[in-house]
Amino acid sequence: MIEVVPSEGGVVPAAVEVGLVVNGEARRLVVEPRVTLLDALRERLGLTGAKKGCDHGECGACTVLVDDRRIYSCTTLAVMQEGRRVTTVEGLGTPESPHPVQAAFVEHDGMQCGMCTPGQVVSAVALIAEGHAGSEDEIREWMSGNLCRCAAYPGIVAAVRAAAGGAS
Amino acid sequence: MTSVGTPVPRVDGLLKATGTARYTADIPFEDLTHAVLLQATIARGRIASIDASAAEAAPGVLLVLTHLNAPRLPRMRAFAKGGSAQQTVPALQDDRVRFAGETVAFVVAESQEQARYAAMLISVEYDEEPPAVGLHGDAYPPAKVNGQPPDYRRGDAERALADAAVTVERTYRTPVHHHNPIEPPVTIASWDDDGGLTVHEAAQGGVHMMRLGFAEALGIPRRKAGSIRVVSKFLGGGFGGKGFMWPRNILPAVAARLLGRPVKLELTRAQMYTSGGYRSETVQRLRLGADRDGRLGSIVHESTSTGSDMGEFPEPCAQITQMLYACPNVTGTHRLVRQNVGVPTFTRAPGEGPGSFALESALDELAGELSLDPLELRLRNYAETDPEHDRPWSSKGLRECYSEGAERFGWSARNPEPGSMRDGRWLVGYGMATAAYSSHTWPTFARVRIRADGTAVVRCATTDIGTGTYTVMAQVAADALGVRPGDVTFEAGDTRYPFAFPPVSSSGARSIGPAVRAAALAVRTRVARLAVKDRESPLFGADAATVRAIGGGRLARADDPERYDTFVDVLERAGLGHVEERKGYGVMPFLHSTASGIAPWPVGPLLRVATRPFAGRYSTYDFGAQFVEVRVDPDLGVVRVSRVVGVYDIGRVLNPRTARNQAVGGITWGIGMALMERTTTHPRLGKYTSPNLSGYLLPTNADVPDIDVHFLDRPDPLVNPLGVKGVGELPVVGVAAAIANAVHHATGKRVRSLPIGPAELLG
Numbered sequence: 001m002i003e004v005v006p007s008e009g010g011v012v013p014a015a016v017e018v019g020l021v022v023n024g025e026a027r028r029l030v031v032e033p034r035v036t037l038l039d040a041l042r043e044r045l046g047l048t049g050a051k052k053g054c055d056h057g058e059c060g061a062c063t064v065l066v067d068d069r070r071i072y073s074c075t076t077l078a079v080m081q082e083g084r085r086v087t088t089v090e091g092l093g094t095p096e097s098p099h100p101v102q103a104a105f106v107e108h109d110g111m112q113c114g115m116c117t118p119g120q121v122v123s124a125v126a127l128i129a130e131g132h133a134g135s136e137d138e139i140r141e142w143m144s145g146n147l148c149r150c151a152a153y154p155g156i157v158a159a160v161r162a163a164a165g166g167a168s
Numbered sequence: 169m170t171s172v173g174t175p176v177p178r179v180d181g182l183l184k185a186t187g188t189a190r191y192t193a194d195i196p197f198e199d200l201t202h203a204v205l206l207q208a209t210i211a212r213g214r215i216a217s218i219d220a221s222a223a224e225a226a227p228g229v230l231l232v233l234t235h236l237n238a239p240r241l242p243r244m245r246a247f248a249k250g251g252s253a254q255q256t257v258p259a260l261q262d263d264r265v266r267f268a269g270e271t272v273a274f275v276v277a278e279s280q281e282q283a284r285y286a287a288m289l290i291s292v293e294y295d296e297e298p299p300a301v302g303l304h305g306d307a308y309p310p311a312k313v314n315g316q317p318p319d320y321r322r323g324d325a326e327r328a329l330a331d332a333a334v335t336v337e338r339t340y341r342t343p344v345h346h347h348n349p350i351e352p353p354v355t356i357a358s359w360d361d362d363g364g365l366t367v368h369e370a371a372q373g374g375v376h377m378m379r380l381g382f383a384e385a386l387g388i389p390r391r392k393a394g395s396i397r398v399v400s401k402f403l404g405g406g407f408g409g410k411g412f413m414w415p416r417n418i419l420p421a422v423a424a425r426l427l428g429r430p431v432k433l434e435l436t437r438a439q440m441y442t443s444g445g446y447r448s449e450t451v452q453r454l455r456l457g458a459d460r461d462g463r464l465g466s467i468v469h470e471s472t473s474t475g476s477d478m479g480e481f482p483e484p485c486a487q488i489t490q491m492l493y494a495c496p497n498v499t500g501t502h503r504l505v506r507q508n509v510g511v512p513t514f515t516r517a518p519g520e521g522p523g524s525f526a527l528e529s530a531l532d533e534l535a536g537e538l539s540l541d542p543l544e545l546r547l548r549n550y551a552e553t554d555p556e557h558d559r560p561w562s563s564k565g566l567r568e569c570y571s572e573g574a575e576r577f578g579w580s581a582r583n584p585e586p587g588s589m590r591d592g593r594w595l596v597g598y599g600m601a602t603a604a605y606s607s608h609t610w611p612t613f614a615r616v617r618i619r620a621d622g623t624a625v626v627r628c629a630t631t632d633i634g635t636g637t638y639t640v641m642a643q644v645a646a647d648a649l650g651v652r653p654g655d656v657t658f659e660a661g662d663t664r665y666p667f668a669f670p671p672v673s674s675s676g677a678r679s680i681g682p683a684v685r686a687a688a689l690a691v692r693t694r695v696a697r698l699a700v701k702d703r704e705s706p707l708f709g710a711d712a713a714t715v716r717a718i719g720g721g722r723l724a725r726a727d728d729p730e731r732y733d734t735f736v737d738v739l740e741r742a743g744l745g746h747v748e749e750r751k752g753y754g755v756m757p758f759l760h761s762t763a764s765g766i767a768p769w770p771v772g773p774l775l776r777v778a779t780r781p782f783a784g785r786y787s788t789y790d791f792g793a794q795f796v797e798v799r800v801d802p803d804l805g806v807v808r809v810s811r812v813v814g815v816y817d818i819g820r821v822l823n824p825r826t827a828r829n830q831a832v833g834g835i836t837w838g839i840g841m842a843l844m845e846r847t848t849t850h851p852r853l854g855k856y857t858s859p860n861l862s863g864y865l866l867p868t869n870a871d872v873p874d875i876d877v878h879f880l881d882r883p884d885p886l887v888n889p890l891g892v893k894g895v896g897e898l899p900v901v902g903v904a905a906a907i908a909n910a911v912h913h914a915t916g917k918r919v920r921s922l923p924i925g926p927a928e929l930l931g
Binding site for chain 2: 032035039042047049050051052053054056059061088089090092093095102103105106109111112114115116117118121140141143144146147148149150152154155157
């Protein structure tokens with residue numbers, strides 16, 4: 001249920017209350033309907049792991065899982081995800097207790113500047129679950145929604161392959 | 169027991185992989201306000217009227233700056249003249265529009281959505297004038313090209329060309345390139361009650377250089393520049409696009425001073441195309457003259473790139489031609505054509521990147537004329553000494569790069585006939601090119617502190633732009649101190665730390681490394697001096713200068729390694745919480761006298777001391793050989809790079825894991841340059857038509873094939889005590905030419921204008 005809150009001044013549309021399950025935790029927040037899921041996560045919930053690279057669904061740095069499916073969080077509004085389960089990179093693991101994919105990215109140096117890395121990691125976790133990590137070519141294809149300008153791609157492929165092998 | 173040379177994993181790897189690393193945009197701020205830029209929609213003319221009243225009345229809006237109400241800002245000193253700016257003209261100072269994308273308003277609101285919406289309410293009317301677009305107008309010589317004159321001559325290239333048995337005369341073109349780091353530039357400026365300014369900045373521009381830029385822009389006297397703090401801990405990619413001061417860096421500080429609140433400006437992807445420079449398009453005319461054996465008698469390389477009313481940065485394309493081959497007669501010239509666009513700037517492998525495309529393509533064409541193997545042609549013109557400066561190289565393993573690369577690639581299997589090799593329906597082509605890059609040593613200081621628990625912290629105001637500086641410098645310090653790399657923390661990206669030049673021109677390892685090493689050795693010696701004077705120490709009475717580090721934080725007598733002391737014990741007995749030393753490297757003598765860590769103004773002299781003819785006795789370059797296999801679909805004209813072998817002489821390799829990653833990245837930049845990357849400009853309106861990541865194509869994971877990177881890993885005996893040269897840009901150089909050469913080999917079609925695509929191959 002979305003509760004509509006009257007706006008001030010009439011220029012900006014009403015703020016709305018949104019309920020999300022973020023990294024396993026039920027969160028409620030009041031946002032303007034024009035706020036993207038990415039901005040809601042970063043600016044309202046303090047989850048800055050997902051990055052804003054292009055804000056246009058082109059680079060993949062903002063990739064999160066919604067109900068276990070990877071999406072670009074910059075191209076969906078927070079209000080559109082009412083009631084859904086959102087998993088960000090923070091929900092996968094921590095430096096003290098990393099997810100196997102996160103550990104594999106370090107082991108295989110699948111990063112340089114690290115700006116795209118959270119999106120790559122989230123994408124990789126989903127890709128393995130999707131069963132798209134069968135070969136290097138398959139990984140390359142299914143990881144191509146996440147740009148890496150430093151081009152640490154071979155390391156990313158190696159990391160995904162290692163993590164997928166370990167999981168099966 | 170050395171750490172340098174071993175593949176230590178990235179120390180910040182888990183922070184990055186878990187989303188814990190805080191980039192500039194991620195830093196939480198109390199009372200933060202959000203800014204957006206409104207940019208000019210015409211390329212040339214005047215603002216006839218600008219009405220911001222609706223924006224000012226919109227909810228949440230705190231401030232709207234236009235040229236009508238913005239504080240007066242000075243023209244900035246150009247980087248080439250010792251300053252910090254490429255665009256010297258400040259924003260919002262008059263009604264003139266000089267390029268599409270110039271800032272015409274700066275809006276600050278409580279939230280970014282409010283600011284963005286308010287910017288849309290600003291109504292601007294322009295008096296348009298026809299802009300100058302493209303490299304068609306009158307060419308003029310720039311004042312300087314990388315600190316050197318625009319024209320270079322040795323011998324008489326024109327006469328030698330007329331006398332040559334074989335000549336090749338071709339024109340090559342490269343388009344506008346944008347850096348496109350994944351992280352958009354971000355600035356957060358906040359003033360404290362005492363008038364101090366703190367700027368969190370996604371800064372490749374070097375925090376100290378930016379501090380001086382902020383002081384200049386904001387009218388803060390140089391002696392008070394210490395009241396400005398610039399912080400940049402994690403940088404989401406730079407590639408030249410976050411170097412220097414641009415108007416976008418300055419405006420948040422201006423607004424924050426007016427509002428008394430912190431102001432954050434995060435550029436949109438589209439705004440990145442007009443707010444931080446780009447690589448100019450180039451037109452390069454190459455003329456080669458050779459004898460029948462392929463010995464070069466003459467090269468003329470004439471390069472034209474974009475000039476601007478806002479500042480000047482000629483793409484230094486011809487400079488690689490001046491040094492790469494043993495040729496007695498060489499002319500290199502650089503010219504500019506003024507356009508209504510922003511100022512170009514350094515982009516990864518500036519000069520050598522597009523310059524090598526022209527030179528190494530032309531050599532391939534010459535090899536074709538001579539029916540000579542392209543690799544053999546290069547070997548016949550191998551420069552045993554630097555022909556430009558007529559002096560020896562500090563090191564040059566290029567011959568080994570060629571032979572090792574050819575062997576790993578299987579170059580001998582190449583059938584010289586174009587179009588002769590196939591794999592099923594795919595046409596297969598082999599191509600190669602030489603790589604060289606003039607990486608630099610910049611003045612750098614580092615401070616190393618040994619703490620009571622035996623661990624160490626190293627501080628230096630550089631920025632880790634993703635190259636692995638945090639990791640590699642911990643390794644360098646660990647070896648010099650005789651501890652494990654895990655016992656060393658490298659801290660960077662803060663003007664509170666000792667001065668470092670911006671991490672540009674592949675300078676990081678070779679500038680920071682020796683400074684860190686010197687400071688670590690100095691502090692180790694200081695501990696040794698404490699020990700030899702301490703009656704309770706096993707080192708008592710020894711000569712401190714001969715005390716050796718034997719690992720594990722232990723210092724031993726040179727004559728008896730069984731008698732040793734430890735950092736922990738020496739400090740404890742001396743009652744010291746820590747000891748530290750600060751050292752500089754690549755530094756002009758007068759710099760030693762500035763203990764504040766603030767570089768003396770101007771930066772210009774630093775540039776001159778650090779340019780490539782180091783010490784005046786040797787020339788130092790990074791060298792390499794690129795070998796590429798492509799597959800071309802004969803019906804669709806699709807080009808796929810299927811294999812790359814790169815062999816590089818970068819001196820000593822400090823960390824093969826991070827170095828390899830950079831080399832792969834550089835090669836991939838070359839693939840993008842060859843096959844994908846191009847910013848298109850509307851020929852009449854002078855506006856970019858693809859300021860995004862779907863019109864401007866970057867290589868994706870699926871575009872990158874098997875890449876075999878090999879380093880000779882031979883320390884350069886002269887360049888610095890670590891023997892390390894540079895790796896960041898070299899692997900870009902020559903890749904585009906090697907791909908173009910391979911495409912020619914596959915198809916018989918020579919493409920002289922980048923990027924290469926179906927239109928070029930099927931047309």
